[in-house]
Amino acid sequence: MDTPLYPLVFKPILQDRIWGGTKLRTELGKENLPTETTGESWELSAVEGNVSIVANGSFAGEPLTALLERYPQEILGRDVFSRFGRQFPLLFKFLDARQDLSIQVHPNDELARKRHNSFGKTEMWYVMQADKGARIIVGFKQKSGPEQYLEHLKNKDLIKILNEVQVNKGDVFFLETGTIHAIGAGIMIAEIQQTSDITYRIYDWDRVDASGKSRELHVDLALDAMNYNTTDTQKSYDSEKNSSNIMVDCPYFTTGFLPLEGKVEVHKEGRSFTVYIGTEGAFTVKADGQEHNFKKGDTVLMPAALKDFSLEGNASLLEVYIR
The missing domain is CATH 2.60.120.10 (Jelly Rolls)
Structure with a gap:
């Protein structure tokens, strides 16, 4: 749809x-x-x-x-x-x-x-x-x-x-x-x-x-x-580049640390929204052929209907969703 x-x-x-x-x-x-x-x-x-x-x-x-x-x-x-x-x-x-x-x-x-x-x-x-x-x-x-x-x-x-x-x-x-x-x-x-x-x-x-x-x-x-x-x-948590390194996983939310360097393709299943919090740097979200630019201090709600998108830039992000 x-x-x-x-x-x-x-x-x-x-x-x-x-x-x-x-x-x-x-x-x-x-x-x-x-x-x-x-x-x-x-x-x-x-x-x-x-x-x-x-x-x-x-x-x-x-x-x-x-x-x-x-x-x-x-x-x-x-x-x-x-x-x-x-x-x-x-x-x-x-x-x-x-x-x-x-x-x-x-x-x-x-x-x-x-x-x-x-x-x-x-x-x-x-x-x-x-x-x-x-x-x-x-x-x-x-x-x-x-x-x-x-x-x-x-x-x-x-x-x-x-x-x-x-x-x-x-x-x-x-x-x-x-x-x-x-x-x-x-x-x-x-x-x-x-x-x-x-x-x-x-x-x-x-x-x-x-x-x-x-x-x-x-x-x-x-x-x-x-x-x-x-x-x-x-x-404690890992800092593997271009990967969502789990920091907290509980019944209410899951949060990962994502050190972004370059481009990451993201594929979701429509089960939960995702929120990205910019903690350092700047990043671009490409979804449905559109580019959206964000920076440190931005909190971005990705609706669950956006299942396939990419993240690009040099940034540190928190990725939050509900399992």
Whole structure:
């Protein structure tokens, strides 16, 4: 069946955050930052209230959700459509942490459905840039429990029992739901996650906004959402040229690292959409006789109906799909 679909990019949804900065502009070329504390660029989203708008081609100006109403299986793929209906199941972001993010945790599917009628929030991070000495907080140093955790939280020394990891560009972390975590200052990441905006904020470093107000905490909600065991979150991966080297493979998404040098022919089966995130360089997608040019900082949705296409250029890409 002929389809009018093509590689889609969307207008970035730029979000001010108390911990944000300006790297989305200086590192990724996101212009018109609303503030000098812009912490997030939502690149591809179907979250209610933050639905992505097409930025290129004949569908420019149309919301992602409207396209999914018209072309659900053609965009999502037959397997994804049968599993999720017309819901787009993933959320793609870039984050710029000028300051530490809050220490937080995300609920699993069961808890999120029960409490918020939402998906849970399994996610992964790809470190796009990191200042020297930058670190993340991820998981407990040793097996813990609610009582020990609450005691340290009350004494404002929670960090003593949490695992801090220094990070470098290219590092990958996979965070299953329930993992206590925080992105540290000086880090810019690409985040791939389930379509969910549910975060339980546990500790926010006692900071206040310009009005002198603290952000809301969710200590009680986090208690039974948390995994108190130690976790192995950092993932190693290969860097074979012109190949999608698997970094994370989970029920919610599969992500590969694709170092592109020259040309790669891609053949898909129409089971899932594919998303390419440009992390370095520039690349061209050739599909249905048309050329589409992209660069670092672009997030490209390849509808499932585009089964045969090529990638050309010198670039580093993240390739994301659902098995």
